[in-house]
Amino acid sequence: MTAIPPAPTVRLDIDREALAANWRTLDAMSGDARAGAAVKADCYGLGVDVCVPVLRDAGARDFFVAHWSEVAAVLHHVPPEQLAVLHGVNTAEEAAYARATGVLPVINSLHQANLWNQTGGGPCHLMIDTGIHRLGIAPADLREPAIQSLDVAVLMSHLSSADEDGSVSSEQLAAFHEAKRAVGARELSISNSAGIGLGDDFSFDLTRPGLALYGGVPRSEMAGRIRQVAYPRAAIIQVHDLKAGDAVGYNREFTARDAMRVGTVSLGYADGFLRSWSAEGWLEHNGDRLPLLGKVSMDMVIVDLTDTPEIRLGDWLDVPYDLPAASRIIGLSQYELLTVLGQRMRS
Numbered sequence: 550m551t552a553i554p555p556a557p558t559v560r561l562d563i564d565r566e567a568l569a570a571n572w573r574t575l576d577a578m579s580g581d582a583r584a585g586a587a588v589k590a591d592c593y594g595l596g597v598d599v600c601v602p603v604l605r606d607a608g609a610r611d612f613f614v615a616h617w618s619e620v621a622a623v624l625h626h627v628p629p630e631q632l633a634v635l636h637g638v639n640t641a642e643e644a645a646y647a648r649a650t651g652v653l654p655v656i657n658s659l660h661q662a663n664l665w666n667q668t669g670g671g672p673c674h675l676m677i678d679t680g681i682h683r684l685g686i687a688p689a690d691l692r693e694p695a696i697q698s699l700d701v702a703v704l705m706s707h708l709s710s711a712d713e714d715g716s717v718s719s720e721q722l723a724a725f726h727e728a729k730r731a732v733g734a735r736e737l738s739i740s741n742s743a744g745i746g747l748g749d750d751f752s753f754d755l756t757r758p759g760l761a762l763y764g765g766v767p768r769s770e771m772a773g774r775i776r777q778v779a780y781p782r783a784a785i786i787q788v789h790d791l792k793a794g795d796a797v798g799y800n801r802e803f804t805a806r807d808a809m810r811v812g813t814v815s816l817g818y819a820d821g822f823l824r825s826w827s828a829e830g831w832l833e834h835n836g837d838r839l840p841l842l843g844k845v846s847m848d849m850v851i852v853d854l855t856d857t858p859e860i861r862l863g864d865w866l867d868v869p870y871d872l873p874a875a876s877r878i879i880g881l882s883q884y885e886l887l888t889v890l891g892q893r894m895r896s
């Protein structure tokens with residue numbers, strides 16, 4: 550017999566319409582270019598099986614993951630020629646897998662170019678390093694035969710500081726224009742989410758948003774146009790009363806001054822609700838703020854219900870997850886706030 554598990558007490562609701570709308574907004578902001586979609590790290594923690602079909606149905610045709618281990622899940626939803634692996638191929642095993650699946654590697658170095666050529670060549674993308682010094686081939690190496698013999702679909706580079714003002718992005722843009730003269734490629738791409746906010750000069754043929762698809766706002770140009778997508782929610786699993794002097798949670802960091810009513814919530818740092826929320830944080834119920842009391846535990850957190858007597862066992866609370874606001878409160882980046890969300894949220 551297979552028993553059906555009961556309903557979970559913590560969950561991540563995805564606003565699919567907002568996700569589709571964000572892709573369309575970013576596609577429109579990309580000018581003549583089309584927007585792709587970075588779907589690495591399980592769609593930034595929100596779930597490939599939920600998000601990739603939405604992005605595909607909205608119109609995305611160019612998907613990016615970081616690892617070969619992420620490919621199989623995405624191929625349930627999109628054809629292999631629409632998927633690329635940003636880390637490229639460093640081993641014969643990776644190159645064989647690329648060929649077997651038909652997924653494109655993003656070639657990042659002379660080593661990778663040689664390997665790709667020696668194992669049979671074929672279409673690939675090529676990443677040029679214009680200053681992030683992370684992955685990517687140095688512009689000085691572009692005239693090497695191993696690069697010249699590549700069949701490059703998209704020639705790309707990656708911006709280090711597109712979420713800041715200043716001259717760095719335009720310097721990278723100039724280096725990209727210079728470098729592209731050395732390589733024959735069918736299409737060009739430089740912008741991540743923040744780069745899309747820098748305007749049409751950065752659009753080329755294809756943009757590669759990730760963060761902003763999922764509700765992140767990396768630049769003010771996107772404020773008010775990008776919608777929240779991720780809504781973590783957790784249920785109350787116990788309600789009880791405290792007397793004056795009762796303390797709460799590990800190390801008893803909160804002590805009640807007066808009688809209080811508190812709720813224990815099925816949400817903890819194993820779900821990505823980190824201890825850094827403890828000091829400033831709250832959960833919400835119909836817009837009412839319920840302050841956190843004491844430390845966040847692995848699987849639980851305690852909230853003050855004194856002013857909300859209507860809240861009961863089993864009621865669902867909202868985690869405040871407007872990404873720019875949450876980032877300001879707890880000091881994690883908007884990226885980290887998404888990718889930290891735990892597996893239990895998606896079960």
Ligand SMILES: *Cc1c(COP(=O)(O)O)cnc(C)c1O
Nearest residue numbers: 587707741742743757758759760
């Ligand atoms: C992750 C990534 C992106 C998406 O970046 P966001 O800042 O999340 O929009 C685009 N291009 C490359 C190469 C990446 O690694």
